[in-house]
Amino acid sequence: MTQININVNNQPMSVxxxxxxxxxxxxxxxxxxxxxxxxNAAIISKQEWPTTYLSxxxxxxxxxxxxxx
Amino acid sequence: xxxxxSRLSAHxxxxxxxxxxxxxxxxxxxMLDCIDHDGQxxxxxxxxxxxxxxxxxSLTARYLAxxxxxxxxxxxxxxxxxxxxxxxxxYNEMHLGELKAKSLYNxxxxxxxQLNIKFRSVxxxxxxxxxxxxxAGCVLDCTDNVTIxxxxxxxxxxxxIPLFIAAxxxxxxxxxxxPQNSANCGCYECLVSHVAVREDCVSQGILxxxxxxxxxxxxxxxxxxxxxxxxxxxxxxHYVNAHAGLGTLQSFxxxxxxxxxxxx
Numbered sequence: 001m002t003q004i005n006i007n008v009n010n011q012p013m014s015v016x017x018x019x020x021x022x023x024x025x026x027x028x029x030x031x032x033x034x035x036x037x038x039x040n041a042a043i044i045s046k047q048e049w050p051t052t053y054l055s056x057x058x059x060x061x062x063x064x065x066x067x068x069x
Numbered sequence: 070x071x072x073x074x075s076r077l078s079a080h081x082x083x084x085x086x087x088x089x090x091x092x093x094x095x096x097x098x099x100m101l102d103c104i105d106h107d108g109q110x111x112x113x114x115x116x117x118x119x120x121x122x123x124x125x126x127s128l129t130a131r132y133l134a135x136x137x138x139x140x141x142x143x144x145x146x147x148x149x150x151x152x153x154x155x156x157x158x159x160y161n162e163m164h165l166g167e168l169k170a171k172s173l174y175n176x177x178x179x180x181x182x183q184l185n186i187k188f189r190s191v192x193x194x195x196x197x198x199x200x201x202x203x204x205a206g207c208v209l210d211c212t213d214n215v216t217i218x219x220x221x222x223x224x225x226x227x228x229x230i231p232l233f234i235a236a237x238x239x240x241x242x243x244x245x246x247x248p249q250n251s252a253n254c255g256c257y258e259c260l261v262s263h264v265a266v267r268e269d270c271v272s273q274g275i276l277x278x279x280x281x282x283x284x285x286x287x288x289x290x291x292x293x294x295x296x297x298x299x300x301x302x303x304x305x306x307h308y309v310n311a312h313a314g315l316g317t318l319q320s321f322x323x324x325x326x327x328x329x330x331x332x333x
Contacts, residue, residue, distance in 0.1 A: 033265045036308075038321040042231045043255070043308055043328035046263045061319060063310050066238035068275055069125040069213040069283075 004056040017056075021049040024060065034064045085110055094181075094231045095137055108296030109137060115295040116140035118205040120193045120221055122147070122169040125235050125287065126211030126278035127159035132288035134177040140294060141177070144201055145169045146192035156277035175257035191312070192215060198224040209291055210234040210257075211284070215266045223331050225249050231294060232257075235287035238273040240314040242283035245323065246290050246305050254306030259326035279313045 005018045006027070015024065021037050021044060037044050038061040044052050054060070087095075087109055096105045104112075117138050119126045122145035133141055149157075149164040151173055164172040170188035177186055186225050191197060193212070198220055204210050208230055210221045218234070225232040229250040234257060245258055267273050286309065293301040304320065311318040327330055 035264065035269045036260065041320075042322040042324055043260065045255075045259050045328070047326065047328050061321065063262065063319075064241070065264060066236045066241050066243055067213065067215045067218060067266045067271070068273060069121055069123050069211050069236055069239040069280065 004058075006054055006056065006057070007059045009060070009062055015054070018053050021054070021060070022051045024054065025049070025062070028062075030062065032067075035062060037062050063066050075130070079189055083279055091137070098136060103293055103302065104180070104296050111296050111298070112137045112292070113139040114268065115206045116142070117207055117209060117211045117291060117295065118142045118144065118202050119211055120144045120198075120201075120217075121211035121213060122157075122173050123153065123211065123213060124156040124166055124237065124275065124277070125284045126209070127173055128158045128281055128284035129171070129172055129209055129211060129235075129288040130177060131159055131180065132285070133291065134181045134184055134186065136292050138184070141187070142201070142205070143170045143173055143186065143188040144179075144191065144193055144267065146190055156280050157278075159282070171175060193221065195220045195224070198332050199228070202230060205230050207231040207233060207294060209287060211287070215261055218257060219261065222247070226256055226331055233291045233294075235283040237275055237280040237283040238243050240266055240276060240279055240312055242286070242311050242313060244283060244290070244305060244309040246294075247298070248305045251305065253324045255323040256329065256332040256333040259329045260308065260323060262326065262329065276313070279300070282311070282313055 003014050003018050006013050025032055040059050095109055099109055102293055116136055117133055119130050122143055125290055141148040147169050149160045149167050149169055159173055159176050168190040174184040174186055208225050212218055225227050226249045232247040232249055234245040236313050248254055252282050306323050307320045308323050
């Protein structure tokens with residue numbers, strides 16, 4: 001286990017590696033309803049969150065999808 | 070009266086030229102390299118299908134008609150409600166209770182009587198979409214819920230018809246251009262599969278200009294594509310996420326999901 005530094009929604013964050021996107025969402029206690037996640041500016045589909053692991057200096061953007069019009 | 074496309078060809082069948090009145094009408098956009106003479110002719114020959122005529126569709130349709138998109142199909146089965154007038158700026162109190170598709174058709178005819186505009190006062194669904202979009206050069210998804218958005222994504226992907234998506238809720242607007250024929254690009258299903266997306270403006274609320282910003286972006290992307298095809302300088306397969314209050318805009322690549330049931 002090693003500590004890595006990542007950036008989540010423009011905020012620096014230190015986490016213990018290995019950590020997946022699913023675990024990051026849980027760690028931050030975020031509601032995953034309507035949530036989209038991009039790792040290093042590429043969106044990761046929700047099915048791939050559990051198997052997508054973060055590395056040192058990764059950037060994560062978490063935002064809410066909308067569908068109104 | 071000749072429609073837009075035939076009026077162009079009637080003047081010069083060998084090498085189509087814009088009519089003098091069209092040069093005046095479209096003079097401001099003809100000055101742009103991304104439109105110019107050939108792009109304007111392409112707009113006149115093109116066919117855009119707009120699904121959903123609320124805050125998004127009523128405004129995108131107005132811009133496409135103003136810009137001279139020669140063939141426009143308007144699709145919505147809804148009627149104009151007084152709660153629509155806060156943001157659906159093509160309608161007014163005179164339209165209350167009328168079918169949106171017919172009301173908007175009548176308004177667009179006043180803007181540009183040369184165009185071939187058709188309307189269908191039906192709600193799009195998986196049964197009628199293949200027929201509704203069959204001759205489209207592109208489709209604009211201006212609907213307001215994930216269920217129909219998924220169906221539009223599936224239908225355009227199967228038909229390889231480029232799709233321009235926009236959405237808005239609260240102070241957020243989002244958009245996505247999909248070529249629907251590229252192995253390098255994900256699709257709407259890749260984005261929303263297994264995600265419970267907040268549904269619509271009724272439950273979440275919306276500020277009028279925010280959905281207008283989404284519509285302006287969507288109309289711009291579609292016009293650039295219709296003028297220059299895949300040579301247009303627009304981004305495909307990137308999800309735009311904007312916050313109108315903060316004035317921030319992010320763009321994320323949307324790769325194909327290996328488990329996508331639509332594009333894989």
